[in-house]
Amino acid sequence: MLKYLLVVxxxxxxxxxxxxxxxxxxxxxxxxxxxxxxxxxLFALKNNLKVNFLYPGRRLGRAYDKLxxxxxxxxxxxxxxxSSHPGxxxxxxxxxxxxxxxxxxxxxxxxxxxxxxxxxxxxxxxxKRLLPRAKRVNVVLADVAGCGEAEYAxxxxxxxxxxxxxxxxxxxxxxxxxxxxxxxxxxxRMNNCEAGLAHLTVGPNGxxxxxxxxxxxxxxxxxxxxxxxxxIGNRRLLELKYAPICRICDAYQCRRCVFLxxxxxxxxxxxxxxxxxxxxxxxxxxxxxLGRLRESGAGEGLADIPEIxxxxxxxxxxxxxxxxxxxxxx
Amino acid sequence: xxSAKNDPVKIETDRSWEAGRSKNVxxxxxxDCQLRxxxxxxxxxxxxxxxxxxxxxxxxxxxxGARDLVTEPSVVWDFIGGEPFLEVELIDRICDYFxxxxxxxxxxxFDRYRFSFSTNGLLYNDARVQRYIAKNSSHLSVQxxxxxxxxxxxxxxxxxxxxGSYDDVARNIPRWLEQFPKSSTKVTVSSDxxxxxxxxxxxxxxxxxxxxxxNVVFEDVWKPGDDERFEAxxxxxxxxxxxxxxxxxxxxxxxxxxxGLPYADNNNWCGAGRMLAVDHRGNFYPCVRFLGFSLQKRxxxxxxxxxxxxxxxxxxxxxxxxxxxxxxxxxxxCDVAAGCAWCQGANYDFAETRTIFQRSVAICRMHKARxxxxxxxxxxxxxxxxxxxxxxxxxxxxxGPC
Numbered sequence: 041m042l043k044y045l046l047v048v049x050x051x052x053x054x055x056x057x058x059x060x061x062x063x064x065x066x067x068x069x070x071x072x073x074x075x076x077x078x079x080x081x082l083f084a085l086k087n088n089l090k091v092n093f094l095y096p097g098r099r100l101g102r103a104y105d106k107l108x109x110x111x112x113x114x115x116x117x118x119x120x121x122x123s124s125h126p127g128x129x130x131x132x133x134x135x136x137x138x139x140x141x142x143x144x145x146x147x148x149x150x151x152x153x154x155x156x157x158x159x160x161x162x163x164x165x166x167x168k169r170l171l172p173r174a175k176r177v178n179v180v181l182a183d184v185a186g187c188g189e190a191e192y193a194x195x196x197x198x199x200x201x202x203x204x205x206x207x208x209x210x211x212x213x214x215x216x217x218x219x220x221x222x223x224x225x226x227x228x229r230m231n232n233c234e235a236g237l238a239h240l241t242v243g244p245n246g247x248x249x250x251x252x253x254x255x256x257x258x259x260x261x262x263x264x265x266x267x268x269x270x271x272i273g274n275r276r277l278l279e280l281k282y283a284p285i286c287r288i289c290d291a292y293q294c295r296r297c298v299f300l301x302x303x304x305x306x307x308x309x310x311x312x313x314x315x316x317x318x319x320x321x322x323x324x325x326x327x328x329x330l331g332r333l334r335e336s337g338a339g340e341g342l343a344d345i346p347e348i349x350x351x352x353x354x355x356x357x358x359x360x361x362x363x364x365x366x367x368x369x370x
Numbered sequence: 371x372x373s374a375k376n377d378p379v380k381i382e383t384d385r386s387w388e389a390g391r392s393k394n395v396x397x398x399x400x401x402d403c404q405l406r407x408x409x410x411x412x413x414x415x416x417x418x419x420x421x422x423x424x425x426x427x428x429x430x431x432x433x434x435g436a437r438d439l440v441t442e443p444s445v446v447w448d449f450i451g452g453e454p455f456l457e458v459e460l461i462d463r464i465c466d467y468f469x470x471x472x473x474x475x476x477x478x479x480f481d482r483y484r485f486s487f488s489t490n491g492l493l494y495n496d497a498r499v500q501r502y503i504a505k506n507s508s509h510l511s512v513q514x515x516x517x518x519x520x521x522x523x524x525x526x527x528x529x530x531x532x533x534g535s536y537d538d539v540a541r542n543i544p545r546w547l548e549q550f551p552k553s554s555t556k557v558t559v560s561s562d563x564x565x566x567x568x569x570x571x572x573x574x575x576x577x578x579x580x581x582x583x584x585n586v587v588f589e590d591v592w593k594p595g596d597d598e599r600f601e602a603x604x605x606x607x608x609x610x611x612x613x614x615x616x617x618x619x620x621x622x623x624x625x626x627x628x629x630g631l632p633y634a635d636n637n638n639w640c641g642a643g644r645m646l647a648v649d650h651r652g653n654f655y656p657c658v659r660f661l662g663f664s665l666q667k668r669x670x671x672x673x674x675x676x677x678x679x680x681x682x683x684x685x686x687x688x689x690x691x692x693x694x695x696x697x698x699x700x701x702x703x704c705d706v707a708a709g710c711a712w713c714q715g716a717n718y719d720f721a722e723t724r725t726i727f728q729r730s731v732a733i734c735r736m737h738k739a740r741x742x743x744x745x746x747x748x749x750x751x752x753x754x755x756x757x758x759x760x761x762x763x764x765x766x767x768x769x770g771p772c
Contacts, residue, residue, distance in 0.1 A: 273723035284690040307687040307725060357690045361636045367694040
């Protein structure tokens with residue numbers, strides 16, 4: 041069921057996920073046309089959808105502001121534009137993590153840390169800066185394709201390194217959440233992105249997409265116009281039930297990014313080795329975190345995360361096909 | 371009713387060499403062919419797509435070296451085209467190179483290999499082909515495609531000018547059967563040749579080809595009433611097979627004890643992705659149906675190449691494919707589903723979106739017709755022999771290279 045709508049307000053709106061946004065084009069035509077934005081807002085109002093607006097690092101003008109404010113929404117904006125968008129989710133690039141002075145005065149923020157592979161060794165340090173100011177930090181590895189053993193090992197090292205800080209902050213009355221460590225212990229089932237199922241995206245051209253990444257990869261991959269018939273061919277392949285690797289997996293915090301699936305394996309329902317390995321580094325780190333949380337006397341009510349023998353659920357899926365009876369129970 | 375406890379029933383087809391255990395690697399040595407068969411899925415035949423020895427050598431080097439990824443204990447090197455014997459000298463070099471490198475590397479495949487050919491048979495008596503056969507006979511399978519009677523064969527298997535090829539193939543069959551007495555042929559049935567099925571199978575058996583592998587095309591070519599005509603042909607074939615006791619010495623893949631039941635497991639039918647096809651550019655494909663010249667609507671789907679190796683991510687969908695994920699609910703719940711085949715390449719080509727996870731159901735009615743005729747065959751034969759034949763150990767129906 042659709043729950044929210046992502047609206048990319050400009051071609052150069054900040055990326056908050058596994059894709060690169062476009063730059064500004066000469067001669068304008070970068071902003072979503074006002075009539076399309078109006079159509080998106082109407083669509084949201086008529087379908088009980090909350091809207092996430094993706095902002096660029098510049099002001100859009102009064103007409104845009106007025107339309108944005110006419111619907112329940114969340115703003116996602118680059119950190120540099122924080123003063124223009126109080127309360128927005130702030131996107132921090134790992135290449136430009138704000139210093140103490142920039143963070144002064146901030147508290148209870150929602151951050152998205154877009155991490156580059158090259159900056160992996162700096163992850164713990166970046167989180168140490170952001171977490172005390174945060175209500176929640178989502179870490180997103182921006183360039184997943186091509187990760188190998190060295191990256192998986194470094195990622196694990198960094199998550200273990202930040203663990204004491206997260207444990208220390210967990211004693212606060214309002215402990216910050218860190219998606220890659222604190223989500224999995226709190227989840228009893230998959231909590232994925234669900235692009236195409238729980239949300240759709242309006243691109244800066246005013247057309248509908250599965251998510252922003254599909255627009256930036258190829259604007260021709262549109263699902264249609266706002267208000268028209270939404271054509272998602274083989275929609276069932278977006279569902280967990282029809283994903284042979286994911287449906288047996290318990291890395292519940294995984295994004296299960298269908299864009300990366302499509303880009304790396306050519307199939308919407310099949311994750312790449314990189315996605316699975318990274319999600320299982322997080323799962324294992326979360327398991328260790330939960331153990332330490334319990335040692336400190338906390339973590340009551342959280343379910344165990346079992347130790348498993350594989351690092352990639354693909355191996356388990358190949359070894360044993362799900363039975364027809366088990367499939368029917370899903 | 372007679373009691374015939376020990377009468378042989380040979381009718382089910384045999385499994386291929388090392389079935390399920392060997393790696394199938396298909397070299398598409400040429401995209402050219404002397405024929406333009408009307409039902410052929412290779413719709414883009416051409417003279418430009420010819421494999422070069424250096425590319426084949428790179429592919430062999432890679433596959434022999436990638437022991438962590440290619441773990442099968444034996445190998446079947448399939449040579450197809452187009453028509454593979456158009457390139458028999460190249461094939462000879464490729465085979466020699468494989469044998470030499472496998473020996474040098476002390477590779478397990480050194481003495482566990484087959485060279486396999488699917489050919490139209492037109493060049494079978496060519497001196498170069500015969501030299502190759504003599505040189506490799508102990509590791510060789512050759513399957514000549516004869517489609518049945520002259521009328522059925524010439525309906526589909528024609529030269530570019532429309533002439534039928536039956537006579538040119540038939541004259542080579544005696545020598546082929548002399549050299550490969552256990553050989554089988556592969557018959558393909560499309561809508562137009564349904565009325566000739568019975569006479570064609572009987573004709574092939576009469577030629578001395580004891581094993582006839584036969585299947586309907588996966589493309590959506592079927593017309594209203596085809597299923598009934600198909601069933602009538604198979605029932606007539608069943609009658610003749612039983613009345614003339616041909617089941618004792620002949621086999622036909624239409625009849626199998628294991629088809630027509632609900633699905634017992636969730637396996638994929640097709641071996642695409644576990645097999646590998648190599649084209650003249652050195653690209654790897656999940657099977658030959660994923661090459662550009664085999665596809666009508668979709669672009670070619672590669673899973674790596676002999677220079678950079680296999681793309682493990684692109685293989686993941688193939689290796690995790692199962693029946694339930696790609697099938698409509700009606701297929702999962704179908705009471706007679708077992709034995710209903712599909713082709714991953716055809717599924718990919720005809721799917722609504724670019725995916726291998728949407729099963730084509732174009733042959734649904736044809737499968738159900740086959741099941742009814744198959745039930746008729748086993749029940750009638752069982753009554754004749756006084757045995758519950760379907761309770762006896764099964765023969766060779768199942769997935770494999772197509």
